[in-house]
Amino acid sequence: MSLLKIGLAQTRFPQSAADGLAIIKQQIMNAANSNCDLVCFPESVIPGLRGVGYEVEAYDHQVQLRALADIRALAGECRIAVILPMEWKDEHGYHLVAFVVGKNGEDLGLQIKNQIDPDEDQFDYVPGEGRQLFTMEDVTFGIVICHEGWRYPETVRWAARRGASIVFHPMFTGEVSNPDFYNGAMVCRSLENNIYFASVNYAIPNQQVTTALISPTGERLSVAEAGVEELLVYEIDPARATRLLAQRFLPELVE
Template sequence: MKIALASPPFPTSIADGLAVTEKLVKDAAQRGAAIICFPETFIPGYPLADVEVPKASPDELQAALNNVCQIAADNHIAVIMPMDWYDNGKFLNVAQVISAEGKVLGYQTKNQLDPSEDAVWTPGTERKLFEVGGLRFGITICHEGFRYPESVRWAAREGAQVVFHPHLTGSDIKGKQISQWCHSSSPYYEKAMMMRALENTIYFASVGYTMKYQESTSSIIAPDGVCAAYQPYGEAGVIVADIDTEKATGYLAKRFKPELYD
C-alpha cells in the first residue's frame, strides 16, 4: 500500500490552506497513494510564537472540514487533516480522519500537550485506532509522539501497522538550516522518529511543514528503523512510499510487559 505525507508551507489563511490541500491531495492520488496526512493543525495553522494565527470559529472549522471531505471524495483518497476543533465546549488540537468516500471516520485528540500549549488547547483523554482500506493505524500529534513513546506503543499493541505523526518543528524567521537527514548535530526529532518505529516494529510516518529553518522533515520510517523516504529540507511537496504491512508486525510492542511497571 502507498501512503503519502504532505509537506506544505505554513498557510496564510484557511482558504490558502484548503487550496494547498487540494493541490497536494490531487498529487498524492495521481501517484497511487491510498492515504495522505498533513502537518499539525494545518487548518487554520499552528499558533507559532512568530506568526499570528486568528482563532477560527466552529462554523469556519466545520466548513473547512466539509471542504476537505469533498476533496477526499473527488480524488478517491483518504485524508488525515490535523486542525483545531470544538467539542462540548472544549477547544481541541485534533487530527480528523476522512475516508476516500469523503466520510469523517472520527478524530484523534492531542492528549499530551507541550507545556507551552496549556493555555491554547484542552488536552484530549482517549486514544483511537483507525482503519482505511485494510490499513490499521494510530495517530500521535507532535510533542506526544516525540516525548511520550507510550502513545505510539499503545497503537502498536492494538494492532496498528503505522502511526502517523503530524508535527511542527522550526521556524520561517530564525534558526539553523540543516541539509542531512538525522545528522548527529541536528535536533533529536528525527532520531526519535527512528526509535518510535524500531521499538515497536511498525511504520512511523512523521509529517511536518516546509519551513526556512526546519528542525526535522517529513519522514517514513520502516519497522527496522530505516528511513524509507523523506522530504528534502525547504522543499514543499508530497512524498509517497510503498509500505509492506506484513513487516509491521508490532513484534517488540507486543512483547512489552506492562505488569512489570504497575
C-alpha cells in the same frame, strides 16, 4: 494484508484558514494523481498552529466546519483517504485534532491531542480522552500529534500493541538546538515497536527536522528536503510491521 500507498505532504505554513484549505486541496489532488490511498498533513494545517512564530487568525468554527465538509467532498471525488489535522472546538473547549476521512468522503473518526506541549498551555487547549485506532483496506493505523510522538512514546506503543502497522505523526518542528533528538526519536518510535512511523512537518525556513517515513526496522525510507514543499509518496507493506517488540512489552511490570 494489502499494500498501502501513502502520501506525506510537507506544505508551507498557511497564511489563513482559506490558504490552508487551498494547500490541502492541491496536495490531495497531487496525491490522488500519484495513486495514493491516503495522504497526511502537518499539525493544525487549518488555520495554522499557534505559538510557533506565525500570525494565525482567530478561531471561527463555521470556517472549520466548511473546510472539513469541503475536504470530505474532495476525498470522495478523488477516492483518497485524508488525515486532516485542525484546530477544533467542542463542548469541552479548544482542541488540536486530526480528522480521518475515508475514500468515500466518510467520517472515520478523529484523534484529539492528549499530551499538550507546555508552550501551548497559554492557548487553553483541552486534552482529549483516550486514543483511537483507524482501519482502511485491512490496514490498521494510529495517530500521535507532535509533542506526543516526541516526548510520550507510550502513545505510539499503545497503537502498536493494538494492531497498528503504521503510526502517523502530524507535527510542527521549527529551528531547534537539538535536531538529532527529533530525527533519532522517529527511528526510535519505529524500531522500539517494529512498525512504520510517518512524521509530517511543514516546509519552513532553517528547517532541521523534515517529513520522513521510517521502516519497522529503523531505515529512513523517504525523507523530504528541508524548506521545500514536497509530497513524499511511498508504498508500504504492512506485513513488514511485525510489532514484535511492542507485543513483548509486559505492562504489568511497570504500571
